[in-house]
Amino acid sequence: TALLLMLLVVGLAGCGKEEAETNVGKLHFENPLKIPQLLEPIISADGTKHFQLAMQTGTTEFFPGKKTDTWGLNGSYLGPTIMVSKGDNVAFDVVNKLGETSTIHWHGMKLPAVMDGGPHQMIEAGATWSPHWTINQPAATVWYHPHLHGKTAQHVYRGLAGMFIINDQDSKKLPSDYGVDDIPLIVQDKLFTSKGQLSEKDDTTFGTLGDEILVNGTYDPFLKVTKNQVRFRLLNASNARTYYFGFTDGRSYKLVANDAGLLQKPATLDRIKLSPGERAEIVVEFKPGEETILHSYSSGSGIEKGEFDLLKIVASSKLTESAAIPEQLSSVPPIEIPKDAKVRQFKMTMESMINDKKMDMNRIDEVVPAGTKEIWEIDNFGWSHNFHIHNAAFRILDINGKKPPEYESGRKDTVFIPNGSTVRLAVEFGDYPDPNHPFMYHCHILKHEDDGMMGQFLLVKPGTESQVKTKLPKND
Ligand code: C2O
Ligand code: CU
Ligand code: CU
Secondary structure (H helix, E strand, O other), X not given: OHHHHHHHXXXXXXXXXXXXXXXXXXXXXOEEOOOOOEOOOEEOOOOOEEEEEEEEEEEEEEEOOEXXXXXXXXXXXXXXXXXXXXXXXXXXXXXXXXXXXXXXXXXXOOOOHHHOOOOOOOEOOXXXXXXXXEOOOOOEEEEEEOOOOOOHHHHHHOOOOEEEEEEOOOHHHOOOOEOOOEEEEEEEEEOEOOOOOEOOOOOEOOEOOOOEEEEOOEEOEEEEEEEOEEEEEEEEOOOOOOEEEEEOOOOOEEEEEEOXXXXXXXXXXXXXXXXXXXXXXXXXXXXXXXXEEEEEOOOOOHHHOOEEEEEEEEEEEEEEOOOOOOOOOOXXXXXXXXXXXXXXXEEEEOOOEEOOEOOOOOEOOEEEEOOOEEEEEEEEOOOOXXXXXXXXXXXXXXXXXXXXXXXXXXXXXXXXXXXXXXEEEEXXXXXXXXXXXXXXXXXXXXXXXXXXXXXXXXXXXXXXXXXXXXXXXXXX
């Protein structure tokens, strides 16, 4: 009977559900990595940088001869890279040519709530949304993507996302020649049908988990580098999958930035884990003529499972010497919490709830004094989740009472929370009080977010917390 039972178990495990969670051995690294174009602003007399973005439908040839239906911004898949400097005044016209409502959220940006592009800043089909703000935060790799409540997973999956780079005097000391030694890497897993269309099958606990990888919308990519030090901006723009980045030859590299800015000092590592929405900037050294493969290693079950080759990197036989990486990277001190800081607690559960509630667009869950620092303590009671806070940057104080791994020791806005874990964050909120328009906090596994694993907080003038309404008018 033991043998029979074993056969039964093996049989069950082998049938159906589980997708092949690897692409190893399948790739030939044949396609030059696409580099999203830099979006050129129009600069008005007062110095404001005006950017034009069009959300549109189209087709993309990921596989030769196969046209895949996709969405993009100013193109058929993904969007252009926006590059600005601290202190810039920026203005956008985002026109929606999708034929249905969407939004564009600036993930990682400190800005007024009405400019945030969350679920309340809907852009109807055919309409143009024109947010504007001043870039008022340290250099970081942020990004943009739709945030329509209940539709975020679908809109991002179809291709709406792009990188948004903020520079300052610190970040400019690192390799900064965009497309040459400063390379965006937007990593996404996809499921394709046999006809080469994107499959939106999302029947796992975490939604769609793909068995193919696109980097910057390129299938089977390689990149040729010409400098001996190259900065890569890693962005996990996947719906659910978590990557554990390393190189197949075992080389180490320097981590120079987490989500929300540069580290104090570079950290030498050979693995970095990024869950959806998280970013990391790394600097990799190359010798003339060598090759290596950027790879994602399996680091657990569920969204952490799977082995993927991501990108082959080929160094030219002659490499230009780059300037040395500074020992001191950021001039911004780490986030410190005052002794009497308020502590808020959040409980994430298997049913995609936060504090036993599902997202309600008309309910305010938290009221936070603008410009303050607080401790947010998040307990995960079931499945893997992560936690993202709008208009804020944080430092991880501890995970289950222990210091966080070095690869997430810097400024962040999104944090992975393993099943059964407690994470404490020192959160620094932006200084944009508005008693009428909320910011979001949520799980960035997009199916969970769409299912309601999201809450809303108001930032208000300190001292006015008790005066605000915690019900929003129906037609916000
Ligand atoms: Cu990247 Cu609230 O989102
Ligand atoms: Cu965000
Ligand atoms: Cu989740």
